[in-house]
Amino acid sequence: MDVSLTGFAPLGDRVWWARAEPASVTVGLVAGGTGCLVVDTGSCPSQGRAIRAAAEATAGVPVVAAVVTHHHYDHLFGLAAFADVATYGHRSIPGSVLRHAGLARELAEMGLSRADLARPGRAFRRRAALDLGGRPVGITHLGPAHTPGDSVVIVPDADLVFAGDLVEEAGPPSIELDTSLPGWLRALDRLLRRCGPATTVVPGHGRPVDRAFVAAQRAWLAAAAP
Numbered sequence: 001m002d003v004s005l006t007g008f009a010p011l012g013d014r015v016w017w018a019r020a021e022p023a024s025v026t027v028g029l030v031a032g033g034t035g036c037l038v039v040d041t042g043s044c045p046s047q048g049r050a051i052r053a054a055a056e057a058t059a060g061v062p063v064v065a066a067v068v069t070h071h072h073y074d075h076l077f078g079l080a081a082f083a084d085v086a087t088y089g090h091r092s093i094p095g096s097v098l099r100h101a102g103l104a105r106e107l108a109e110m111g112l113s114r115a116d117l118a119r120p121g122r123a124f125r126r127r128a129a130l131d132l133g134g135r136p137v138g139i140t141h142l143g144p145a146h147t148p149g150d151s152v153v154i155v156p157d158a159d160l161v162f163a164g165d166l167v168e169e170a171g172p173p174s175i176e177l178d179t180s181l182p183g184w185l186r187a188l189d190r191l192l193r194r195c196g197p198a199t200t201v202v203p204g205h206g207r208p209v210d211r212a213f214v215a216a217q218r219a220w221l222a223a224a225a226p
């Protein structure tokens with residue numbers, strides 16, 4: 001099992017992204033005047049600690065918060081490394097983890113047990129907001145989609161959105177047992193309404209894309225819907 005992390009590459013003014021293995025998952029980083037936010041936490045607590053150290057070395061300010069975009073292992077299983085800071089995630093996440101049929105296999109593959117998992121300390125239903133020191137960031141649940149609890153992280157002053165697995169560039173969108181395809185189309189409609197022609201959308205897997213890519217992926221999903 002390749003458990004590794006690239007360096008953080010810039011996406012805009014004090015916003016970065018990195019890629020973590022396994023699963024080539026995107027990790028986001030947003031810095032403000034007093035602290036930084038990590039978006040998605042990798043596949044195990046030790047990877048979460050590596051992400052945290054790299055984030056602080058890159059941003060030059062302490063990690064004050066982490067958000068998980070949804071409950072899948074490559075985004076969530078590193079969350080315990082952030083237990084002493086504010087952690088955000090949709091309130092459905094703990095239940096979705098326990099219902100996930102692949103949980104035992106994924107834990108075994110990562111050499112973990114349930115005791116290694118953390119739940120978001122600041123669970124929200126619709127949205128959460130935080131200020132990193134003169135830099136507001138919004139976290140919004142756009143409705144059940146790829147999973148019941150997908151959230152996007154919006155950095156208004158950078159015109160940038162971390163979309164989690166609502167958008168995938170590395171391959172086709174991942175339709176799972178608990179996916180709601182009609183919900184996913186509604187969520188992408190809501191996301192598209194928030195995007196302008198210059199908005200950067202950062203997928204959960206793959207390279208940053210633009211509004212036109214998101215619109216094309218919505219069309220792909222609409223064609224996949226029964």
Ligand SMILES: [Zn+2]
Nearest residue numbers: 070072146165
């Ligand atoms: Zn996912």
